[in-house]
Amino acid sequence: MNKIHHVLVVEDDPVSRQTLAAYLRKDNHRVSEAENGEAMRRVFAGGDVAVILLDINLPGEDGLSLLRELRRQSEVGVIMVTGRDDQVDRIVALELGADDYVTKPYDMRELLPRTKNLARRVAAARLVREDESIKYFSGWRLDIPHWSLTDEAGREVRLTRAEFELLATLVSHRGRIFTRDALIDHVSRRDRDPLDRTVDVLIGRLRRKIEADPAHPKLIITVHGIGYVFAG
Structure with a gap:
């Protein structure tokens, strides 16, 4: 059942x-x-x-x-x-x-x-387990068990669940290049559509929230023709 x-x-x-x-x-x-x-x-x-x-x-x-x-x-x-x-x-x-x-x-x-x-x-x-790790990068603190992201001053930045899932996936696998298909599996479990811009929209939103200069990102890097990698 x-x-x-x-x-x-x-x-x-x-x-x-x-x-x-x-x-x-x-x-x-x-x-x-x-x-x-x-x-x-x-x-x-x-x-x-x-x-x-x-x-x-x-x-x-x-x-x-x-x-x-x-x-x-x-x-x-x-x-x-x-x-x-x-x-x-x-x-x-x-x-x-x-x-x-x-x-x-x-x-x-x-x-x-x-x-x-x-x-x-x-x-x-x-029901996220309390023993899951907390990730740190470039002054940011990503608390996976409590679904929160705070800056170096302790101010919390609000993320949607999809944004949080995407960021947690990237941060937990620093240096690994993810295709858009792989990331959409982590975010929404949807059938893949070659015209679907879900991941690109989420990446854009995350960059505006965590990058010092979203137009020239240093944390979430685009790998042209493949996808994205977290370099923070």
Whole structure:
């Protein structure tokens, strides 16, 4: 039997919401439903939601605004759902900290494993062993057990879970060159898409947070034609 995870479906269309919720329940997930941001907050306040399937086109507060709010307070897994195949929406969602992005009409047989994989990663993150190491580089302190990054003055820099996973992978393997495919395996477990810019977007965000000069990085180095290497 699969491990039970709590999944929250935020969708204003009742037929779509109920159909998706029923499909997830068949796979032994505990599913809550919300038709808007207010209902989402009520469910999320319970504190045990692992993954939120969040529609972008909601009445009132749109999904991107709700995603921004979620990321200010939590690293819950978020998969954005939209009826528009818009690359700008996709990049904005990733920039705001979404873990994944699907376009309607989606195949539930594909959405289910994406949800399950993300739920497992969130659960694992919540149970990180206390004996995992703390990494130091160029004045930075990366505390893997407590999911925090602080500068030499002790100020904490906020990272999304995807950013943290990517940085922890690179820092833990200094000098190793990672392809984009290898890094996306560590970050999102998604099917690889040759046009997927997930890793590049995350690298750009990390550089802006940890590099003295993001335009001329000294820590996360691009290896042209291959991928990235951490040289800090």
